[in-house]
Amino acid sequence: MSPAFVHLHVHSEYSLVDSTIRIDSLVAACAAAGMPAVALTDQVNLFALVKFHAAAEKAGIKPIAGCDVWLEDAGDRHRPFRLTLLCQNDEGYRNLSRLVSRAWAQGRHGDFAFIDPAWLSEAHAGLIVLAGVESEAGRHLLGGRLDAARAWLKDWQHTLGDRLYLELVRTGREDDENFVGTAVRLAVELDIPAVASNDVRFLERDDFEAHEARVCIHQGRVLADPKRPRLYSAEQYLKSPAQMAELFADLPQAIENAVELAKRCTLELKFGTYYLPNFPVPEGFDLASWIREQARSGLAARLSRQAPAAGFSAEDYSKRLEVEVDVIVEMGFPGYFLIVADFINWAKDHDIPVGPGRGSGAGSVVAWALGITDIDPLCYGLLFERFLNPERVSMPDFDIDFCMDKRDQVIEYVAAKYGRDHVSQIITFGTMAAKAVLRDTGRVLGMPYGQVDKIAKLIPMRPLDLSLDDALGRSEKSAREPERVVADFKTQYETDDAVRELVDLALKLEDLTRNAGKHAGGVVIAPGPLTDYVPVYSETGGEGAVTQFDKDDVEAVGLVKFDFLGLRTLTIIDWAVKAINARRRDSGLGIGDSEKAKPGPLDISTIPLDDPAVFDLFKRAQTIAIFQFESRGMQGMLKDAKPDRFEDLIALGALYRPGPMDLIPSYCKRKHGLEPIDYPDQRVEPVLRETYGIMVYQEQVMQMAQIVGGYSLGGADLLRRAMGKKKVEEMARHRAIFREGAANNGVDEAKADAVFDTMENLPATASTSRMPPPMPWFPTRRPG
Secondary structure, eight states: OOOOOOBOOBOOGGGSSSOOOOHHHHHHHHHHTTOSEEEEEEETOOTTHHHHHHHHHHTTOEEEEEEEEEEOOTTOTTSOEEEEEEEOSHHHHHHHHHHHHHHHHHSEETTEEBOOHHHHHHSOTTEEEEEOTTSHHHHHHHTTOHHHHHHHHHHHHHHHGGGEEEEEEOSSOTTHHHHHHHHHHHHHHHTOOEEEEOOBOBSSGGGHHHHHHHHHHHHTOOTTOTTSOOOOOTTOBOOOHHHHHHHTTTOHHHHHHHHHHHHHOOOOOOOSOOBOOOOOOOTTOOHHHHHHHHHHHHHHHHHHHSOOOTTOOHHHHHHHHHHHHHHHHHHTOHHHHHHHHHHHHHHHHTTOOBOOOBSGGGGOHHHHHHTSOOSOTTTTTOOGGGTSOTTSOOOOOOEEEEETTTHHHHHHHHHHHHOGGGEEEEEEEEEOOHHHHHHHHHHHTTOOHHHHHHHHHTSOSOSTTOOHHHHHTOSHHHHHOGGGOOHHHHHHHHHOHHHHHHHHHHHHHTTOEEEEEEEEEEEEEOSSOGGGTSOEEOOGGGOSOEESSOHHHHHHTTBOEEEEEEEHHHHHHHHHHHHHHHHHHHHOOOSSSTTTOOSSOOOGGGOOSOOHHHHHHHHTTOOTTOTTSOSHHHHHHHHHHOOOSHHHHHHHHHHSSTTGGGGHHHHHHHHTTSSOOOOSSGGGHHHHGGGTTOOOSHHHHHHHHHHHHOOOHHHHHHHHHHHHHTOHHHHHHHHHHHHHHHHHTTOOHHHHHHHHHHHHHSOOOOOTTOOOOSGGGGGGOOOO
16 A cells, blocks of 8 residues: 655645646645645645635645745745745634735735744634745755754644644755755754655656746746746655655655644535625615515516506416515525615716616516616516526526726725625636637747747637647537637648747647636625634735635635626717716707607616617617627617617627527517418417517526426526536436426427427526617717
């Protein structure tokens, strides 16, 4: 049996500067080598913690959370000291989260984010500290200052107790062995345990060149530069337990200590629990009773201003609202709806344009009643279950558009209301995409710019997810989609040695995480200080704070994401309305013809949706600057479709995307009577009539499943999700359920399968809630 060993010092691609290790590859390599645990210690960040924790646990490997931190050297700011901190428990994780957050907010100097030793002295509980060759003690030892090293270790030993370790590495770098000899003697003298480490930066020895290329990309250097610093060695790969035992054969205790240290570390990240901020409600109410009160009064106000949709009564709206409120309360989300309603209505009250609503959230009558959306769900046949499904507990998620110029005012309002240390935007990560990685790799290889530019330009701009393996025809995706193969690129790779060298190196770097950015609209609001839930990353001076977890990981640990999306179209509409009303005030005229003009300012929400002049504009495809309808392809479709009702615009917007586009010719022919309208089952005619028998929307899929297959709407939403994921086993299970339900409704198996096939072949498209803004009205009128 191989000797046991645990790597306690490993950087991943999320260190951003010095590693080529992908999380899944790290976990797979540890599992293959029989390692019981592994620590992830990226440089002053916890960016990958959630992904790492989930992948390791799935593989049966114990995840150890930690990171490398920098402590400033007053004598040389460009050469700070390094310590490795590992989380022993939940308290240690909270302290590490606070420390790295504070480092980026208060200790950033260029590429470095420093931790003040005093901060660590205050917040060390639950943290294990590894002091290695780059620690202050290490520098003292290498400089022959044994007494200074001893004093530093004693001070931290007094603070940390048995949570201080000396880290020993043997990677062939200049100072490694000098440090090991003196460090072992001090470890014995001071009774400080020493642990073996390999300071890992890449998975295999052969990855060293790719690692050095990554470092050079970050540093702006070339590989062949004789003056560039050589900070790493080819030995810093993920060595097996047997290799580590052989490397430290003279110090077996250091190997054993690594395993024992790993046993001391246990961090349980909690998933599936949501942490909503506390929303204040009036005395005598709780969240459940207050949302019910607000929704009922809001609905009454809505129906007092507009009549119920055709075929519905006020009682229908009330019944739907009560059902929705019951589900919202039962699922524990009244606070979420109230929070969203609060900042949306604040924006409206402060002259900040807000979009009418889009995405599945537009299917909620409660959202409409609370002012979150301005779309009547019953009018457009939108389903609440697509937004919030009682048969599948997941956080609701409203996509909210604000005027681009004033969006930050809403975020500022939220920060002031809930506490600035409770609110943050969300991080995103840029990666080394195909064209960019070719250019970067060519530069670090020292290839002529012109040569690299010609090669990079062979990679087309579309599709956006085209990879180098796709272009070479070596990926599964390119086998399914041969148009992804780039013939000229493939030929050059196969015939030109220089191109092959460039591409082979670029392939090792492609898609590695390259930089941190800010999510376009995601904001989290925590019930307490953010660092109790997630570490925070900041720009210089503490500005531009974002969570260190991306949007998926933020939600995984229970924080709730709110989307504050900035939409330029809303800004333009706002400018237009203000200009119109200013002219009307100056001229004393109303909308349109002066003799028929009505007094008062233009209210964009009252603009009719059946204006023939507007549809004439669409028929002529004069749609420049109209959201979703300005592209050349969309304009060509409009000329064929000749839309004459708002429902046509909605359907065409949903159809104009890869996959559903194939249905557009049939839609146009059926609309103009050139092709018969056929329904897969006559009972679904009311559902498919508006789209001429063609399934366009996910709501229609759900209603088909309900009417023909006997699904509940909640179950139909699960079917819709499964269809989107295209999982064979899941689809087979649903087909059996659909057959059984259809049989109970008098439908034979052959017909049930035919209907199911039609549903399954419909690619995931937008719901009817994605409505174009009313920009086309303006060019057809000259108000005032």
